[in-house]
Amino acid sequence: MKTLLKQSALAAMIGLSTPALASVAYVSNEKDNTLSVIDTETREVIETIDVGQRPRGILLSKDFTKLYICASDDDTVQVLDLATRKIIDTLPSGEDPEQFSLHPNNRHLYIANEDDAIVTVVDVETKDVLAQIDVGIEPEGMAVSPDGKWAVNTSETTSMLHWINTETFEIEKNIVIGQRPRHVEFSKDSKIAWASAEIGGTVHIIDVDNLEQVHEMTFKVPGVNQDRVQPVGIELTSDGNYAFVALGPSNHVAVVDARTYEVLDYLLVGARVWQLDLDKDEKHLYTTNGVSGDVSVIDVEAMKVIKSIKVGRYPWGVVIDPTS
Amino acid sequence: MSLLSRTVAVTLITVAGTAPLQADSLDVRIGYLQWIPDQGPVLSNVIPEPEDAGLRGAELAIGDNSTTGKFLGQSYSLQSEVAESEEAAIAAFDAMRSSGIELFVVNAPSGTLAAITENAGESTLIFNAGAKDDALRTGQCHVNLLHTLPSYSMLTDALGQWLNQRRWNEVFLITGPTEADKGWADAFRRSAKRFGLEIVEDKPWTFDADLRRTASKELPLFTQASDYDAVVVADVRGDFGEYVPFNTWLPRPVVGTQGMSPVTWHRVVESWGAAQLQNRFRDLAGRDMNSEDYAAWAAIRAIGTAVTDLNSDSPADIRNFLFSDKFQLAAFKGRKLTFRNWNGQLRQPIPLIHPRGLVARAPFEGFLHPNTEMDTLGYDRPESECRING
Numbered sequence: 001m002k003t004l005l006k007q008s009a010l011a012a013m014i015g016l017s018t019p020a021l022a023s024v025a026y027v028s029n030e031k032d033n034t035l036s037v038i039d040t041e042t043r044e045v046i047e048t049i050d051v052g053q054r055p056r057g058i059l060l061s062k063d064f065t066k067l068y069i070c071a072s073d074d075d076t077v078q079v080l081d082l083a084t085r086k087i088i089d090t091l092p093s094g095e096d097p098e099q100f101s102l103h104p105n106n107r108h109l110y111i112a113n114e115d116d117a118i119v120t121v122v123d124v125e126t127k128d129v130l131a132q133i134d135v136g137i138e139p140e141g142m143a144v145s146p147d148g149k150w151a152v153n154t155s156e157t158t159s160m161l162h163w164i165n166t167e168t169f170e171i172e173k174n175i176v177i178g179q180r181p182r183h184v185e186f187s188k189d190s191k192i193a194w195a196s197a198e199i200g201g202t203v204h205i206i207d208v209d210n211l212e213q214v215h216e217m218t219f220k221v222p223g224v225n226q227d228r229v230q231p232v233g234i235e236l237t238s239d240g241n242y243a244f245v246a247l248g249p250s251n252h253v254a255v256v257d258a259r260t261y262e263v264l265d266y267l268l269v270g271a272r273v274w275q276l277d278l279d280k281d282e283k284h285l286y287t288t289n290g291v292s293g294d295v296s297v298i299d300v301e302a303m304k305v306i307k308s309i310k311v312g313r314y315p316w317g318v319v320i321d322p323t324s
Numbered sequence: 325m326s327l328l329s330r331t332v333a334v335t336l337i338t339v340a341g342t343a344p345l346q347a348d349s350l351d352v353r354i355g356y357l358q359w360i361p362d363q364g365p366v367l368s369n370v371i372p373e374p375e376d377a378g379l380r381g382a383e384l385a386i387g388d389n390s391t392t393g394k395f396l397g398q399s400y401s402l403q404s405e406v407a408e409s410e411e412a413a414i415a416a417f418d419a420m421r422s423s424g425i426e427l428f429v430v431n432a433p434s435g436t437l438a439a440i441t442e443n444a445g446e447s448t449l450i451f452n453a454g455a456k457d458d459a460l461r462t463g464q465c466h467v468n469l470l471h472t473l474p475s476y477s478m479l480t481d482a483l484g485q486w487l488n489q490r491r492w493n494e495v496f497l498i499t500g501p502t503e504a505d506k507g508w509a510d511a512f513r514r515s516a517k518r519f520g521l522e523i524v525e526d527k528p529w530t531f532d533a534d535l536r537r538t539a540s541k542e543l544p545l546f547t548q549a550s551d552y553d554a555v556v557v558a559d560v561r562g563d564f565g566e567y568v569p570f571n572t573w574l575p576r577p578v579v580g581t582q583g584m585s586p587v588t589w590h591r592v593v594e595s596w597g598a599a600q601l602q603n604r605f606r607d608l609a610g611r612d613m614n615s616e617d618y619a620a621w622a623a624i625r626a627i628g629t630a631v632t633d634l635n636s637d638s639p640a641d642i643r644n645f646l647f648s649d650k651f652q653l654a655a656f657k658g659r660k661l662t663f664r665n666w667n668g669q670l671r672q673p674i675p676l677i678h679p680r681g682l683v684a685r686a687p688f689e690g691f692l693h694p695n696t697e698m699d700t701l702g703y704d705r706p707e708s709e710c711r712i713n714g
Contacts, residue, residue, distance in 0.1 A: 096603075115603050117391055137391045138600050156597060157625075157654065158392035159632070174395040176632060179654035180597070199654035225697060227659040249658070 028055035029312025094120035112139035131169035143184035154181035196231035233275035269296035280322035288315035359413035378431035381617030385624030449639035451623030465710035470668035473619035476511035478702035482674035482686030484515030492553035504560035543571035589618030
């Protein structure tokens with residue numbers, strides 16, 4: 001009886017989850033003003049959604065009910081309802097939002113305003129602008145530490161990481177790194193920050209407790225001119241084993257041992273690989289390839305590229321909804 | 325009087341309120357000198373060239389540097405002089421020198437630049453943002469002179485590579501009458517030899533008729549030849565060249581100083597974050613950014629990059645840094661830019677553009693070089709007599 005009950009409960013649970021589609025990935029197409037929705041089971045585009053102009057950074061709300069979209073040329077952040085896949089709202093964003101990051105409190109959205117040298121903090125519930133923080137020229141990368149203490153902005157032309165205290169909204173430290181810093185990714189325990197410098201060709205490892213650089217990585221892709229090795233997006237596995245670094249126009253993703261910072265392999269993907277995201281069980285990594293207009297899927301265990309999926313023009317960002 | 329001192333006090337407070345995060349401060353002073361000789365009347369004056377080309381690029385870079393500097397206790401100021409004659413430009417240079425300025429961006433013809441450099445003394449660093457002459461990079465180099473503007477040969481090599489990889493190997497060359505036209509055409513003839521192009525006709529432009537009315541009649545006859553793949557125009561000031569496209573004897577594309585052109589910079593360049601630079605410039609200047617603006621911008625950004633690292637504005641320190649392995653300039657051209665250590669030329673990719681679009685970007689894959697494929701553009705080390713770093 002007990003077993004039976006358990007079983008039927010299980011069945012009910014499965015029943016509840018089945019109507020939902022298989023897991024989906026969202027890809028922003030910068031030059032098409034659309035999002036491509038990819039079914040991660042069949043690895044095909046199942047829907048294309050019209051959004052604002054020049055969509056770049058995209059991210060999921062912490063409860064996975066909404067997708068936020070930087071519509072850079074519309075100077076706004078759009079809110080997509082994931083259940084209906086409709087744009088339901090817009091948020092004030094400051095001018096030319098490019099990348100952003102949501103605080104673990106699911107309310108404070110930190111937006112890099114590329115044309116204005118400002119980081120705007122918006123409360124996504126009240127739509128109030130909580131702060132505008134002066135940063136360097138062309139703020140680009142934006143990351144909030146998983147423990148919620150720090151918001152880090154990279155400014156491309158100033159070549160700095162600006163460390164913003166999330167309680168006071170004040171910059172507490174500026175760290176000069178390589179030329180044209182693009183992206184910051186925190187380790188799950190918030191102890192280490194990884195920052196890519198596109199023109200410098202480097203990835204900088206920052207010890208968050210001391211706010212100091214502890215390591216600088218360089219990359220050498222066999223047969224590729226060093227000038228074309230330009231690190232952009234970074235993705236870390238949650239077990240702390242691997243880091244994946246998108247190397248832009250070298251058309252490769254570097255696989256890095258996240259403990260020793262040693263490069264283990266370079267995987268050939270599409271042209272000008274930009275951003276990347278792991279799926280829910282971290283078995284597959286999706287990369288956006290701007291120039292070839294596709295998404296590469298990497299089998300993480302085999303460390304092999306298994307498929308490329310044609311999307312819109314200049315795919316920029318990719319996020320995978322782990323609940324879908 | 326008391327009112328005046330109160331105003332001063334208020335100003336001081338404002339300054340204190342926006343003081344940099346770090347207490348120690350370094351004020352980097354940069355001089356910008358411009359002298360553009362009158363180009364003479366041109367037939368094609370429909371779209372005039374901006375008179376502040378170069379200057380506004382310098383201003384933008386000062387702003388960019390200052391934004392970085394405010395986090396490091398460094399500020400930048402620009403003293404600029406748009407002179408009416410060579411004498412005035414040299415006098416302005418001397419005046420700036422005596423006021424203590426040691427870092428300069430000069431947008432002037434090569435003769436003026438040479439005169440300024442001769443006068444400069446040892447503790448100055450000068451960036452050429454106005455003269456494309458190859459002689460400044462192959463023989464008449466100066467230890468304290470760097471070039472952020474590409475030379476004629478860098479531009480024509482970009483075009484030569486492109487024609488070669490399109491396999492449009494036979495070209496019809498038309499050269500205008502000015503020294504600049506001859507400089508451009510000489511550079512192109514060298515590029516043609518390097519990249520296996522055949523100049524099937526090499527004709528000087530001698531017409532003095534007003535082509536706005538007669539282009540369609542004169543040019544087909546002028547460009548008669550049995551065959552060619554493209555017409556190459558050397559008309560630097562833009563006198564007759566705009567009337568060549570669509571008026572050629574054979575239905576062929578026009579490239580060179582008009583038609584599709586190799587340039588330092590143009591508004592159609594938008595990749596690699598360039599859209600942001602273009603927007604910033606447009607907000608500042610109310611027009612599009614051009615090659616001279618870019619060269620002046622790159623010069624001051626190079627200074628800024630050095631100062632950020634060194635926390636010093638000594639010309640000698642900056643010069644050493646710019647030629648060291650540590651220097652790399654992120655300048656929206658898709659790769660890091662560095663200076664050639666033999667002649668001080670900034671290596672850079674060259675966009676090939678038509679007025680409303682980007683066609684391609686040199687260097688092209690397949691043109692090999694033992695050190696960097698960027699040195700397939702312009703005079704390479706063995707071809708230059710300059711050794712400004714020994």
